[in-house]
Amino acid sequence: MSPRPAATTPGRFQPPDVRRRQILTAVAELLLENGYDPLTVSRVAERAGVAKGTVYLYFDSKHALISALQAEMWERMLADPARLMDDPSLTWAGRLDGLVAAWIHDEVRHKELHHVLFHELGGGFEPMSEARELLTAMLRGGAEAGEFAIDDVELTADFLLHAYLGPCHHAPNTEESETKVAAGVQALFRRVVGASLD
């Protein structure tokens, strides 16, 4: 009687990675729109265009949705910058500039999502120590090479690890503002590490 949904209902039987992405995208969108509290699996499913049960085919629990997004963010923040350490053409200050540029690039684009994922939500902070290690390694390298003048590497790393976030908060998501913020923050980083002026 009532017509069945057409055999080619858009989106049925997507490859697994496509479904996964649909769902994670839905989660990210909803987090950005409303924050964590009103996030429900029902709404995620609706936004992703799948049934509630389908979400659970791809993720073990609501929490797993968040964890997956967090993992992706850290991946983005750590993969590229880590290569800076191996580039012999760069000075230590150049590496630090590169790190700042990369992080600010990410943060300006995803600041609201970052905020929800790493502040509004607990947990998932283990990989932050990886970011801290990367920065620490850079500071120590520059100090040992005589490029930087740092009293306390650990404290300075903690300081910088938070500092760059501030200027990103008010920056609109445009290339121009990103460039401006990056330049400003790079300069401040250099001051903090006592980089010899160039």
Add this chain to the structure above:
Amino acid sequence: MSPRPAATTPGRFQPPDVRRRQILTAVAELLLENGYDPLTVSRVAERAGVAKGTVYLYFDSKHALISALQAEMWERMLADPARLMDDPSLTWAGRLDGLVAAWIHDEVRHKELHHVLFHELGGGFEPMSEARELLTAMLRGGAEAGEFAIDDVELTADFLLHAYLGPCHHAPNTEESETKVAAGVQALFRRVVGASLD
């Protein structure tokens, strides 16, 4: 003024301000112990030693409990440091040092609660602009007085407003560590603002 009536049944018929404090203390304790998620009005009432309904006599909603705590924290962070601006015996660098010392004092002691109140929980950030204004005023004052060399006051303020939090996170809640962190952060602040060495 009027002597408080001796409490016959301990805790029953407390004056309003005492009840309010009991309840907020209970909220803070529970937030510190378990974070926001398991916080329920029932548990708050139980910890405060009052009935659930009583909580609603003093606060409009669960959210109002959080807001009240947030307000108190900002009050603590802003009241004393604001006086630094009016102390004529201080240099601008001295004022900045004082601000750092006060904020770190607060943060080291209450970092877990701060984390829950301002990160795990959204909202309540409006008063942060007050802190930002205070810091901005200090930077501008120092710059105009020739003590500081700052390119972009706004950006630098945002930078510093976040930076000092990092070193607090790993600092144990002892006077010794607080002193050490404060000294380190004050030094970094001076570098950032380009304070003339003393």
Add this chain to the structure above:
Amino acid sequence: MSPRPAATTPGRFQPPDVRRRQILTAVAELLLENGYDPLTVSRVAERAGVAKGTVYLYFDSKHALISALQAEMWERMLADPARLMDDPSLTWAGRLDGLVAAWIHDEVRHKELHHVLFHELGGGFEPMSEARELLTAMLRGGAEAGEFAIDDVELTADFLLHAYLGPCHHAPNTEESETKVAAGVQALFRRVVGASLD
């Protein structure tokens, strides 16, 4: 606009034991009508005339509802018959008759509920060993007094503990049929324990 429920909504603010009973009665009714599978906390609440949440004020979980009913049934089955052991005016055969009468009385009245509670549902069988102990004590007492001739007390107890249930299943819930079944089962019990004829 819409009229509030009258202040004297029937049943609001019942004493705790009354509420408890309302809820357990609802559970028993629903179990009898439909068995365990379609039993839902929603339906229990509806039948009891309370809100779903109220059920959880009195019972920790759905399972606790069942356990409470089971406990009541065992209480009924064990409390009175235990007194038979202490009545010096009875022969051992008389005690056995009394036990059969009591259990059949219970079973005829509650056979459907018993079935659901003790068969359709697992668990809650620990108190059955109490019933077994009572029966075993009776058999051993009669045997030692020379009234019964029993080869294997344990096996005979297990045998009888199940046997009496069979005739109850087809018996309608009337006093007449109960009397008839009881008489028949008592006679069979006496045969099984080899009671000397009277």
Add this chain to the structure above:
Amino acid sequence: MSPRPAATTPGRFQPPDVRRRQILTAVAELLLENGYDPLTVSRVAERAGVAKGTVYLYFDSKHALISALQAEMWERMLADPARLMDDPSLTWAGRLDGLVAAWIHDEVRHKELHHVLFHELGGGFEPMSEARELLTAMLRGGAEAGEFAIDDVELTADFLLHAYLGPCHHAPNTEESETKVAAGVQALFRRVVGASLD
């Protein structure tokens, strides 16, 4: 008749009866291991080594799986014992002994599965009336032949139909304990039916 085709991929493209058996065996195993509640069609399929949809090719619903197992059990319990009625070399007491031996053999071996199938799960009891008829016929035959002294055949049949289950519950699944239980129960059955001593 025709030789089965060698299975190239083990388990794929099995003849229908083999598939059916694989699935029912999986159901029985899972019921024994965990009882009914955690039984899901997914787990059945997994255990049977087929896809979920395949289960539905052989059985209409989850319930049909249970019914099929129940039918098999009744088949086992009724087929062989029915032949006892036609064996002219047996006395009625001998036939009753044979019935007890057969049922206890089955029950000791499968008591857990029986419990799940006939108690934890409702329904499927219609064939029990067949068992009841067989037993009733035996009692009536013995009574008419003057071997048994029974007051109420129906009631006695119901009594015995449940009685033999009790002693099986604690019996370990060994030949020795089965023999012992069978002997004990046979003796009690004879008492109940008032069999003339041999």
Add this chain to the structure above:
DNA sequence: AATGAATGAGGCTTCATTCAT
């Protein structure tokens, strides 16, 4: 014949809030 991704109804439980006492 076989697969397994997808569905969606429905279950249990929690908890902010109300209100009669």
Add this chain to the structure above:
DNA sequence: GATGAATGAAGCCTCATTCAT
């Protein structure tokens, strides 16, 4: 002012069943 029993909306998750391939 204080209480706490009662409410009921809403959330997370499971699983029998379907159907395009």
